[in-house]
Amino acid sequence: MSILEIVGQVVIVLGGLVFLSAALGVIRFPDPYTRTSAVGTAGGIGIVLVTVGCLLVHPSVSDTIKVIAIVVLQLATSAVGSIAIARSAFITHTPMYGPAFTDLEWEEAGEHVADEWGAGIEPGGDSSEGRPD
Amino acid sequence: MTWLTWPFRFAGFLLWFAWQVVLSNVAVIRDNLTPGQDSSPGIITYVTRCRTDLELTTLGALITITPGTLTLGTSPARGEDDARRLHVHGMYHADAPSLRAELAGIEDRMLHAMRRQGGPA
Amino acid sequence: MIGIDIGLALLLIACLASTYRMVKGPTGADRAVAADLLLFGIVGIIALIGLKVASPARFDIVLVASVVGFLGALSLARTITRGHR
Numbered sequence A: 001m002s003i004l005e006i007v008g009q010v011v012i013v014l015g016g017l018v019f020l021s022a023a024l025g026v027i028r029f030p031d032p033y034t035r036t037s038a039v040g041t042a043g044g045i046g047i048v049l050v051t052v053g054c055l056l057v058h059p060s061v062s063d064t065i066k067v068i069a070i071v072v073l074q075l076a077t078s079a080v081g082s083i084a085i086a087r088s089a090f091i092t093h094t095p096m097y098g099p100a101f102t103d104l105e106w107e108e109a110g111e112h113v114a115d116e117w118g119a120g121i122e123p124g125g126d127s128s129e130g131r132p133d
Numbered sequence B: 001m002t003w004l005t006w007p008f009r010f011a012g013f014l015l016w017f018a019w020q021v022v023l024s025n026v027a028v029i030r031d032n033l034t035p036g037q038d039s040s041p042g043i044i045t046y047v048t049r050c051r052t053d054l055e056l057t058t059l060g061a062l063i064t065i066t067p068g069t070l071t072l073g074t075s076p077a078r079g080e081d082d083a084r085r086l087h088v089h090g091m092y093h094a095d096a097p098s099l100r101a102e103l104a105g106i107e108d109r110m111l112h113a114m115r116r117q118g119g120p121a
Numbered sequence C: 001m002i003g004i005d006i007g008l009a010l011l012l013i014a015c016l017a018s019t020y021r022m023v024k025g026p027t028g029a030d031r032a033v034a035a036d037l038l039l040f041g042i043v044g045i046i047a048l049i050g051l052k053v054a055s056p057a058r059f060d061i062v063l064v065a066s067v068v069g070f071l072g073a074l075s076l077a078r079t080i081t082r083g084h085r
Helices: A003-028 A032-057 A061-091 A109-117 B002-033 B053-065 B096-114 C002-024 C028-052 C058-080
Strands: B042-047 B069-078 B083-090
Touching (some): A003 B002, A032 A061, A032 B002, A032 B053, A032 B069, A032 C058, A061 B053, B002 B096, B069 B096, C002 C028, C028 C058
Antiparallel strands (some): B042 B083, B069 B083
């Protein structure tokens, strides 16, 4: 077993630990914003660490090119997905757990959101209710 | 001739950012493994100094990747100061100024690394 | 190869946790973000299993997943806001 293989396995375990912290966050954090915060990290950093670790265990030139493409694309796209989900949570007026400070106006969020974010959506919370519209 | 140093500035920024991610990930894991919540969540509207949409998107993605902070959305350049704004959710900052200070640190280094001629000004 | 097995176990825990959150809810955003984490976990598991069985296509699968994977999160976010942007 070469040095590179050991380093690769350590990197894989580090990526797994990032995923574990995201899993704990998804279970234990109290509201969608904090959960999205945990997943946004794991989606970017965790996948990058796991793929780089896989490359280090069995390195080759063509795989290196693919892994560079994966790292760039994953860091660029996973954050966009997390931002979109967090933004949708705010637009649907999902309440926030114990805000210590806030710059957004939650009370009149209907008009505020329509004005500031260009989305005129009716207040009303749970999309799991399965409304007829 | 400052564009000659651009690749080195960019690589240095990547290393610094990786170290920041490690530091803040430790804080998140510690809160997760200890019982109870000692987070103090809050949302600020951050007025950026980004001049292009690419810089704004990159800053938002970097904030999201950093554990504990999350971009909620953007506001386009409008208003009297014509600045692009980010709505940012932070978890482990006691008050709004400390979260603003951390974002300003990331933004300073990102703009210095991304612009060929350097400098956030 | 003990490191790969530990990584697989950790990713499996992440997948189970996100499945729990997807079933439990309570809001649509919770379920969407759990689905996002489940996608990333399964992509990581595919990469690690591909490494274990020495499949030559392991990085191609991860590459395709990172190109199109975020579209799922985007469309779920659009569904939560019921089409409003």
